[in-house]
Amino acid sequence: MYLLAGIIDFFTSINGIFYTLAYFVGGIPFGLLYGKFFGGINIREIGSGSIGATNVLRALKTQNPKLAKKIAILTMLSDALKGVVVIGIAKLVGLSFEAQWMMAFLAVVGHCFSPFLKFEGGKGVATTVGVVAVFLPIEAILGLIVWFLVGKFLKISSLAxxxxxxxxxxxxxxxxxxxxxxxxxxxxVLIAFIVIYKHIPNIVRLIQRKEQKVI
Structure with missing residues (x-):
């Protein structure tokens, strides 16, 4: 009885409400929604099955390459902003930095293990960039520069x-x-662990030199 009361108290507290919100907003599968709306396809049945921007590009480019790039960028921005928006609201409300970092973590967890997709999801990269940029913009920019350069010259999304x-x-x-x-x-460190965990199949293919390039 006390345990149930404690759980209810937690999820009805301001922190509990925002933690739940961060997880569920993080879990919104924008890539899947955009693929169905703009291309009439289920990107989870194409390519890697991921809901991220790379698979959106791969799934749509056979139909309309120009549209595919635009929707992939839209997906990336949407995924990046998921955590940013909720954390921004939490800042306005006055939640502690500890709570805001927890929300950042939960937004990435939500994207990678979405409650709307039977706890499957994307790789978490764009969402990670977004939430890290809120607190550590220099580090986020450095990561983006490396991502862009590796992606541009090597054309391997997972490696980038x-x-x-x-x-x-x-x-x-x-x-x-x-x-x-x-x-x-x-x-x-916890966010990095989750993102790397979601990339294990990619890492195996990279080691085997079987990872596909994005052309």
């Missing part, structure tokens, strides 16, 4: 994403030995 992630989060240990307001890198 992983290297961008490692540079972005890795650089935080140099630029910010103590993360402002929370003093710990734990949220970043």
């Amino acid at each position: 994403s992983l290297l961008g992630l490692l540079v972005g989060i890795g650089s935080s240990f140099i630029i910010h030995p103590e993360i402002p307001h929370i003093t710990t890198h734990t949220p970043l």
Whole structure:
């Protein structure tokens, strides 16, 4: 009885409400929705089955290459903004930085393990960039630069994403030995762990030199 009361109290508290909101908003499968709306296709049945921008591009480019690029960019921006919007509202409400970082983590979890897709989802890269940019814009920019350069010259999306992630989060240990307001890198490490976990099949293909390029 006490446990149930504690759970109810948590989810009806301001922090609990925002944590739940961050997870569910993070879980919105924009790539899937855009693929169905603009292309009439289910991107989960095409390519890698991921709901991210790369698979949106791969799924739509056979129909309309120009539209595919636009929708892929729209997907990337939408996924990046999912956590940003909720954290922005939390800032206005006055939630603590610890709570905001928890929301950042839950937004990435929601994207990678969406409650709307039977706890499947995307790789979490765009959502990670978005939430990290809220707190550590320099690290987010460094990660984006690496992602862009690797993607442009090597044309391997997963490699670009992983290297961008490692540079972005890795650089935080140099630029910010103590993360402002929370003093710990734990949220970043946990986010990186989730994104790398979701990329395990890609990592295996990279090692085997079987990973497909995005042309």
